[in-house]
Amino acid sequence: MLMQSSLWQKVRADLLAHKARTALSIKSLTIGFFVIGTLLGMMDLQQAYLDNAHKQSQPSHISLIFRQDADVDLAEGIKRMADVAGVDVLTQFAVSYKTPGASQWQTGTVLFRPDYQQQHYDMMSLRSGNYPTGQAIAAERLTAQFAGLKLGDSIEFATADGGQQLSLQGIIRHPFVKPPTFGGQLYFFIAPELAPLFGIPAHTFRQMLVQIKPPYSADKARQIAEAIRAKMAAKGIATNVTLLQDPDRHWGWPIFSGINIVLRVMAWASLALSAVLILNTLAALITQQTEQIGIMKALGASRWTIAKIYLTEVLILSLVALLIGIPLSCLGAFYSSSWLLDLFNIELPDFAYSPHTLLVLVIGGLSAPLLAALWPIWKGAAMPVRQALASYGLGADFASQAFDRWLERAIASHLPTLYAVALGNLMRRKARLFWTQSVLIIAGVLFIVIMSLIASVNLTLDHELARSRYAVRLGFSQDQAAATVTAIAQGLPATTAIEFWGRTPAELFQNGQLIKQSGSLGIQMITLPTDTTLYQPMITEGRWFERSDNQQNHLVLNAATAELNGLKVGDSLSVKRLQHPASNWQVIGLYRSFAGAGYAVEAVYAPLSTVQQDSPTPNRHAFALLSADITTLEQEKAYKEALTSAFQQQHIKLDYYTTLAKLEQRQFAQHQFSPMTGMLLGLAIMIATVGGIGLSGTMALSVLQRTREICVLRAIGARSSAIFKLFMLEGLCHALLAWMLSVPLAYLLAEPLAKQLGLITLNIQLDFAFSWLAVGLWFVLVILLALIATYLPARNATRIAVREGLSY
Amino acid sequence: MPNIIQLSHVYKAYQLGQISNPVLHDISLTITRGEFVAIVGPSGNGKSTLLNLLTGIDRPCQGDVQVNGSHLQRLNEEQLSAWRGKHVGIVFQFFQLLPSLNILQNILLPMDFAATLNKRQRLERARYLLNLVGLHDQAQQLPGQVSGGQQQRAAIARALANDPALIVADEPTGNLDAATADAVFELFANLQQQGKTLIMVTHNESLAQAASRRIALYAGRIHEDQYLNRAG
Ligand SMILES: Nc1ncnc2c1ncn2[C@@H]1O[C@H](COP(=O)(O)OP(=O)(O)OP(=O)(O)O)[C@@H](O)[C@H]1O
Numbered sequence A: 001m002l003m004q005s006s007l008w009q010k011v012r013a014d015l016l017a018h019k020a021r022t023a024l025s026i027k028s029l030t031i032g033f034f035v036i037g038t039l040l041g042m043m044d045l046q047q048a049y050l051d052n053a054h055k056q057s058q059p060s061h062i063s064l065i066f067r068q069d070a071d072v073d074l075a076e077g078i079k080r081m082a083d084v085a086g087v088d089v090l091t092q093f094a095v096s097y098k099t100p101g102a103s104q105w106q107t108g109t110v111l112f113r114p115d116y117q118q119q120h121y122d123m124m125s126l127r128s129g130n131y132p133t134g135q136a137i138a139a140e141r142l143t144a145q146f147a148g149l150k151l152g153d154s155i156e157f158a159t160a161d162g163g164q165q166l167s168l169q170g171i172i173r174h175p176f177v178k179p180p181t182f183g184g185q186l187y188f189f190i191a192p193e194l195a196p197l198f199g200i201p202a203h204t205f206r207q208m209l210v211q212i213k214p215p216y217s218a219d220k221a222r223q224i225a226e227a228i229r230a231k232m233a234a235k236g237i238a239t240n241v242t243l244l245q246d247p248d249r250h251w252g253w254p255i256f257s258g259i260n261i262v263l264r265v266m267a268w269a270s271l272a273l274s275a276v277l278i279l280n281t282l283a284a285l286i287t288q289q290t291e292q293i294g295i296m297k298a299l300g301a302s303r304w305t306i307a308k309i310y311l312t313e314v315l316i317l318s319l320v321a322l323l324i325g326i327p328l329s330c331l332g333a334f335y336s337s338s339w340l341l342d343l344f345n346i347e348l349p350d351f352a353y354s355p356h357t358l359l360v361l362v363i364g365g366l367s368a369p370l371l372a373a374l375w376p377i378w379k380g381a382a383m384p385v386r387q388a389l390a391s392y393g394l395g396a397d398f399a400s401q402a403f404d405r406w407l408e409r410a411i412a413s414h415l416p417t418l419y420a421v422a423l424g425n426l427m428r429r430k431a432r433l434f435w436t437q438s439v440l441i442i443a444g445v446l447f448i449v450i451m452s453l454i455a456s457v458n459l460t461l462d463h464e465l466a467r468s469r470y471a472v473r474l475g476f477s478q479d480q481a482a483a484t485v486t487a488i489a490q491g492l493p494a495t496t497a498i499e500f501w502g503r504t505p506a507e508l509f510q511n512g513q514l515i516k517q518s519g520s521l522g523i524q525m526i527t528l529p530t531d532t533t534l535y536q537p538m539i540t541e542g543r544w545f546e547r548s549d550n551q552q553n554h555l556v557l558n559a560a561t562a563e564l565n566g567l568k569v570g571d572s573l574s575v576k577r578l579q580h581p582a583s584n585w586q587v588i589g590l591y592r593s594f595a596g597a598g599y600a601v602e603a604v605y606a607p608l609s610t611v612q613q614d615s616p617t618p619n620r621h622a623f624a625l626l627s628a629d630i631t632t633l634e635q636e637k638a639y640k641e642a643l644t645s646a647f648q649q650q651h652i653k654l655d656y657y658t659t660l661a662k663l664e665q666r667q668f669a670q671h672q673f674s675p676m677t678g679m680l681l682g683l684a685i686m687i688a689t690v691g692g693i694g695l696s697g698t699m700a701l702s703v704l705q706r707t708r709e710i711c712v713l714r715a716i717g718a719r720s721s722a723i724f725k726l727f728m729l730e731g732l733c734h735a736l737l738a739w740m741l742s743v744p745l746a747y748l749l750a751e752p753l754a755k756q757l758g759l760i761t762l763n764i765q766l767d768f769a770f771s772w773l774a775v776g777l778w779f780v781l782v783i784l785l786a787l788i789a790t791y792l793p794a795r796n797a798t799r800i801a802v803r804e805g806l807s808y
Numbered sequence B: 001m002p003n004i005i006q007l008s009h010v011y012k013a014y015q016l017g018q019i020s021n022p023v024l025h026d027i028s029l030t031i032t033r034g035e036f037v038a039i040v041g042p043s044g045n046g047k048s049t050l051l052n053l054l055t056g057i058d059r060p061c062q063g064d065v066q067v068n069g070s071h072l073q074r075l076n077e078e079q080l081s082a083w084r085g086k087h088v089g090i091v092f093q094f095f096q097l098l099p100s101l102n103i104l105q106n107i108l109l110p111m112d113f114a115a116t117l118n119k120r121q122r123l124e125r126a127r128y129l130l131n132l133v134g135l136h137d138q139a140q141q142l143p144g145q146v147s148g149g150q151q152q153r154a155a156i157a158r159a160l161a162n163d164p165a166l167i168v169a170d171e172p173t174g175n176l177d178a179a180t181a182d183a184v185f186e187l188f189a190n191l192q193q194q195g196k197t198l199i200m201v202t203h204n205e206s207l208a209q210a211a212s213r214r215i216a217l218y219a220g221r222i223h224e225d226q227y228l229n230r231a232g
């Protein structure tokens, strides 16, 4: 692309003579490259390291949690089973602990493996210090960080015989624990020989990790899990929970896919933003140079020669912007992914970048501005000489379209003059208006959708809460006699009613085939009185139990599972309960499951009276549901604590995982969702910031292009305050317009999008609530954003000296 | 005080890098109220620069500029803006109407800035001015929808909005055909009869001859200054 030196001279002069415009163009392009590079790089790095970290930890395919402590030798028999590739065992249990300086006991989890040096699956790796030996323990990396624990700290544990101080001597990364920021607990690791201290026999395990032989499939894993359960049951070890884990998917995957949806939207918004910036700068260049274009054409320049000048200018601008933007975006992507992945207990190396993103950035960064510029430049270069030379004064561009004349007649002519000028200026450059608006509107819609998602989560929790009328549900490690439990519970004055529920692991067959499960957890039959007053799930089809269902083989099934298997109300299933022959049951209703909160096994509800008929211990139960006079979380906590100690005195062990208090559970669920929704909200606000940057660029350009107009206003007596107000008004018009357009759009999109996001990232079916609060908040936010974005350009406008732009 | 403008020993130079380029040399000039002054001279001889000094758009390097009782060098930019709005009406060669405002709103604008009249009075005055320049039918049109002559008449009406004592015009007819230029000149002559002071830069010698005073600038100095009898 050789050019005559005079043309080069012109390119140089254009770029150097209008320093403000050149700086603005480079700044705009750099911001565009930075944002897009950061977003693409972030998505790339996340994906790569998430998968990588997951594979490196050798995720187990099946994880079985047993009801009793099993001897380590029992695992040998499982190892030899066909299709089992390998087995690891460990034990996890709940403890009460006190960190140094803490006055209250807290609940955490203690874990031990028979040999920390010989781990095969769900690999936990030492980060600092030593693996636990003797009295020395270790803490999980993130939880230690969260609780501010250091090596050498002494932590007190409630043990079988009082308290015991143990010294923290190691930090271990456990890839599969939920970090505390996501509602997880503190995790401690102990040496296996320390187990008896906590009342657990040495040389035992309570959880088994299994990998199956390839090829992996969820169905195959489920079948093997079933075989292992049977084998363990034959040795007198019952299985409480069965977890299946996809070997290719990190547990944080659903959350990441939610984040990635938002990141993708952001990338598109930034693309739109970059388009605004590029088009803005070019439009400014061309309009400022129409006269020069006319003169050059009059002197015999061809259309191509003129286009070449401006395309070269664009290329130089993009090159400079890329040189600044690339390193910035690499840093941005690295630090934001490190931060995000760290929340999921995944560490990045000292530095990482995505070569793929770099390539996209270089190719896109050089070609996109050129492509965007092609049309305006080609059009500008085609302007007839006469027209180019005749464009003078304050721009004859307004009133060239019917829309402008309509706007003038219908609205502007009724406004005070200053407002009319602002509105007219807003509408003067339609392409710029469109792009700036689109970024602001995307931000607004996203903000309202995410706020609606939060509102919907709360509504759903409220609905679920309204269906639970118990205060505390007690889960017993061993089934307990109703009379004993009633006596203890009624010893507490707050208790108003007691109901007993039972549970049995069960398998459901349809036409001789095991039915498919909607979740990865095993199915459990939950048996309850048909006239229960304390809980009722949400029935989507059929009905809930009535008195007439007593002693009938009637089931209420999870709606998602029913759908998966094509089951309808009225269908028959063969049900095999533990230690019972198979029998025929009828589906009378479907309920909607509210997953997401903690470990909930998939429940199939059945009348208690039916299973009591053939039970050897009809009056012993797994659960007791207690209702009590309780309104606050504090009362509930006190009540639960009183219950726990009352049962402890009678040597009845409560199961940590299945004992829950209603309000506490709601708070827990809310806490569990809040980092996710908080992160989404943060992203929406980032898009809004991107929109603000776009708006600021648009306004800065507006000021640059209207130097002469500002001078005319000055000449006819406008003070700085009037000029300032004029531009601030234009910025506010942008904000108002964006707000007005985003509200109806958000209203249409909020329900499907929020439900989808809820399903993907939180795995719950949401009851939808549109957040009108978000509409109001967004109004305030977008106005604030506009004020901030417009402030500097508007102030610059007041500093233009009258003489600068005035050639009479 | 009958003198509306008093320039004494005004010197103006533009700094171009190291070089100082003198444009006006030691100009002293007095203009009395009610005069219609035409300023003529070859291109690049400082006519526009002189007008800029009179309107406070630019400042002299030395000397004193006094207009309508104010020493302009004592006012800051902000005060100058407000002062101009009240005391000076400026008419530009390229009209410089705001494209997104209709003709009526363009005329209202200086009154809105000055904020001396109430809303109804402003509208009344704008309509009166539109009548004066013969644009009552074009009030709701946008500048882009009317002819150059009509735009210039609207610009003159805008310059008159705050009833300034002084009206300054730099080649107001430079972009108009002869007949339209004559009409604009007529308008100025009428304004003089109403007691306004007018200062107009023009390249049109016959229009200059029709004013009440003709000042010729040459090489930054007053080369000729003659009072003409305006017999019509
Ligand atoms: N902003 C500026 N910077 C430097 N020099 C300037 C500036 N404005 C004007 N000049 C110089 O001052 C001199 C007088 O300019 P001025 O615009 O007053 O001339 P003029 O008499 O109005 O000419 P014309 O009839 O062509 O309008 C010219 O030589 C010009 O080059």
Ligand SMILES: [Mg+2]
Pocket: B047, B048, B049, B170
């Ligand atoms: Mg001039």
